[in-house]
Amino acid sequence: MSELWKNGDYVKRYNNVYGISGEQMDRYLAPLNLAPDDRAVEFGCGNGDALARVADIAAAAVGVDISKEQLENARLKLEGRKNILLVESSFLDCRGKLGGHSFTKGLSRKALHHLTDPEKKIFVEKTAQLFKKDSIFVLEDGIFNFDRAELNEKVPEIVAEAKIYYGAAWPQVEKDFMITILEEFVTDYKTWEAAFNHGGFMMTSRKAYSMFYGMMVFKKIG
Template sequence: MDDWNSPEFVVHFSRVYGAPPGDILERLAPLELKPWDRFIDFGCGNGSSLALAGRQAGLAVGVDASERQLKLARESLSGLPQVKLIDSAFLDFSWEDDPFTKAMSRRALHHLSDAEKALFFKKAHDWLAPGSLFLIEDAIFDFDRDELPLSMPKVLAEAQAYYGADWRKKRPELERCLRDEYPSGFPQWEKALACGCFKIVERQQKTCFYGTILAKREKW
């Protein structure tokens, strides 16, 4: 998206998709972060998840390509020396230090095409330790992406019920994402993860268009 770095988009995204600490704790719960964990958040945004992960894990790294989001994150996380922020596109990211044991990405990987997702997870295999967990929350369809035009009435109806009073402000962003970016069906996500030898151990489908995947990094 061309305006990721614009002040208007940063303010809009934070306002629409910001979450209270209780929601973030619930979001991170499947990872069961421990003091010895090395955690990484791909698409960390303003650092809301890092603020809590940085207090639970020994190391918390955030990766984002938006300079403005990272600026907000640096300001809010300045008191957490165990948090490290990296300005990088997902496919350009590299890591030479000890591998991570826990990873997450929330509402970020749909920016990648299916082929790019596969390449990303193949690269991620080298960044994460064997047995590590990767939590993904994103646009995950319970139907094939090719069926999106026919499924759109169902998607919008479920979105209205899911978002409730927030539906009016979230609808334009959801429609833009569905129209212009690369949300995928569950089989495509599973195939992409397999390219990095990640095995899905848990899946939650919140709506027909949105859900979470918890995957475990296995050996080649």
């Protein structure tokens, strides 16, 4: 699925249709409680919209993304911002490229579901070493509020809820939505919690915005 993000037309359409609104941005960034001495990293930074907001407050903001096209959009948007670094990398390979950095805040939105469940665990294990004790990590993504093993039987219920959730935009987003739910690797809260626990993080809160989308906040305890 990461292949899609190398396609300029797909990237342009994503940013047009799914660009983050002001309200969504506030909701995503609020649990981070950003402060001027923070050093933050966003995994799957896309076109850099959230990174720009983070860097308005934090001392440094690093964005990791595999897509040259998205990073080019981010570069144009963030040109001249001295406290922002963009790193072209897959999630699983970024540890080596971030070697000299340490972070107090981590964030990711609509991106880490591209990893399979075993890869999620590997990703957290590798990147956890970059975070200082007491760091906060906010994950907002497709997350199921039921056991992923029940996905097939839940599909009619998910589709009914998604139609309400997306309202008038449903016809435009239906195909992407079904691909994300059925072909990408959206998982459940307990799988994410286990992956973060494995990396030395403890979950401090979680919120389901729907049965298929939600937010989890973790604190590094180790």
